[in-house]
Amino acid sequence: MTTTPLVNARVIGLAHHAPRALLEGVLARHGTTFHQNLTLRLVAVAGESIGRDDLVGEITGALKTGESVGRGAIEELTAAKLVEADPADTSRLRVTDAGRELYETVSAESAEIAARLYAGIPEEDLAIAGRVLTLITTRANAELTNT
Secondary structure (H helix, E strand, C coil): CCCCCCCCHHHHHHHHHHHHHHHHHHHHHCCCCHHHHHHHHHHHCCCCCEEHHHHHHHHHHHHCCCHHHHHHHHHHHHHCCCEEEECCEEEEEEECHHHHHHHHHHHHHHHHHHHHHHCCCCHHHHHHHHHHHHHHHHHHHHHHHCC
């Protein structure tokens, strides 16, 4: 007889990596990586443009990684012509038409996966999981700030 495990680092890790593997399959079909996709999303939802340094900060904050990873993803997306410098202010980046198309395509495919994975889970359970995971993230971020 199996029992439902309490939430812990292993359960959270497994819940992260299984859907991410599905996302990685989508990304591979479109010739992009997880870091590039995260970066492209940040630029695409930023509005007209986003400051390069602000973008690097958002990437490193989301991925808990060094600036070189964020700057590398930006360089890769720029080389692929998915993001570009804003002509009005070259310290800012904006998404290109090709970048917007890729972002929208990957987002739609990802949404289909998420719909299948979350199907049938009661909203109350999703709300509880959301609260618990948000609290854990907040606490971990606070500890990272203090280290």
